[in-house]
Amino acid sequence: MRILAAGAAGFVGSNCARRWAKAGREVVVYDLFTYAGRMENLLDIRDRIVVIKGDVADRDAVFRAVAEHRPDVLVNFAAESHVDRSINEPERFIRTNVHGPYAFAEAAKAFKIPLIHISTDEVYGDLHGEEPASEDSPLRPSSPYSASKAAADLIILSYVRTYGIDAKIVRPSNMYGPYQHPEKLIPRTAVRLLLGKPAVIYGDGGDVRDYLYVEDFCEALDLIIERGEERVYNVPGGNPRTVKEVVEAVARLVGRGEVKRGRPRPGGDRLYAMRGERIKALGWRPRTPWEEGLRRTVQWYVENKWWWEPLLDEYVLRDEPW
Incomplete structure (x- = not known):
């Protein structure tokens, strides 16, 4: 399997790229290498991957990368993700987190390639005093960061309904780990x-x-890529x-x-909490x-x-x- 992954020089993406490369998959890393996306995150697998410097929000550049490498699946990790920065610099978040998923949805449509978009539990907003969110719970984001991620989810789901693209949205809880x-x-x-x-x-x-070790998330993501049938998956850490x-x-x-x-x-927000019956139905539990x-x-x-x-x-x- 050949995977073209945007933002795979960042924290989550590099951990998943490492897992894929060590499993013998072909990995194309598409990353702008801003402050959080670094070649230092990929040093141990550099000779086993293809690296392209590119902007996820540049539709033409995304199309060129996809046309050249013809991946079997697109995975979009790319995002501005720090809530504090979104309070001070919201425009950056709108550009990367909304225009980027749009460009990847367009590529999925044009090239007929499945798309996996990495979202966040923050799209459900503050659940203090309420039940944990299911995948069908309303989106009620609080910060510019979570609002931009919720917008991206809705854009992708609209492309599923309107254009028939094959896309899945993955909403993990707070991840932690190396890099x-x-x-x-x-x-x-x-x-x-x-x-x-x-x-x-x-x-x-x-x-x-709710904290989720990053390697456990990468395992869940593999199951969703290989066997997932639903459009949205929560991945709680428990x-x-x-x-x-x-x-x-x-x-x-x-x-x-x-x-x-x-x-x-x-x-x-006081509390983020999700249920994860869909990912558990695929046989996943955090290890x-x-x-x-x-x-x-x-x-x-x-x-x-x-x-x-x-x-x-x-x-x-x-x-x-x-």
């Missing part, structure tokens, strides 16, 4: 503590997220944790550092216990300062980056 940019909570906490800076809990630390619990657990693993309180994030996945992740950041040190910016170093 995640240190703007995100777990690596940001670890990196700040390793630098001698305090970890920060925003607000009262009671916001709840590890709900408060921000306070996560930060304090990372601090214990690092073994040092201060934990302080900051202002609540503007427009923050990695929370404690084991977090230990592996923190240890990776302890041992790979060379990887994260060039990525230090205001979203990592400032206590409140909005």
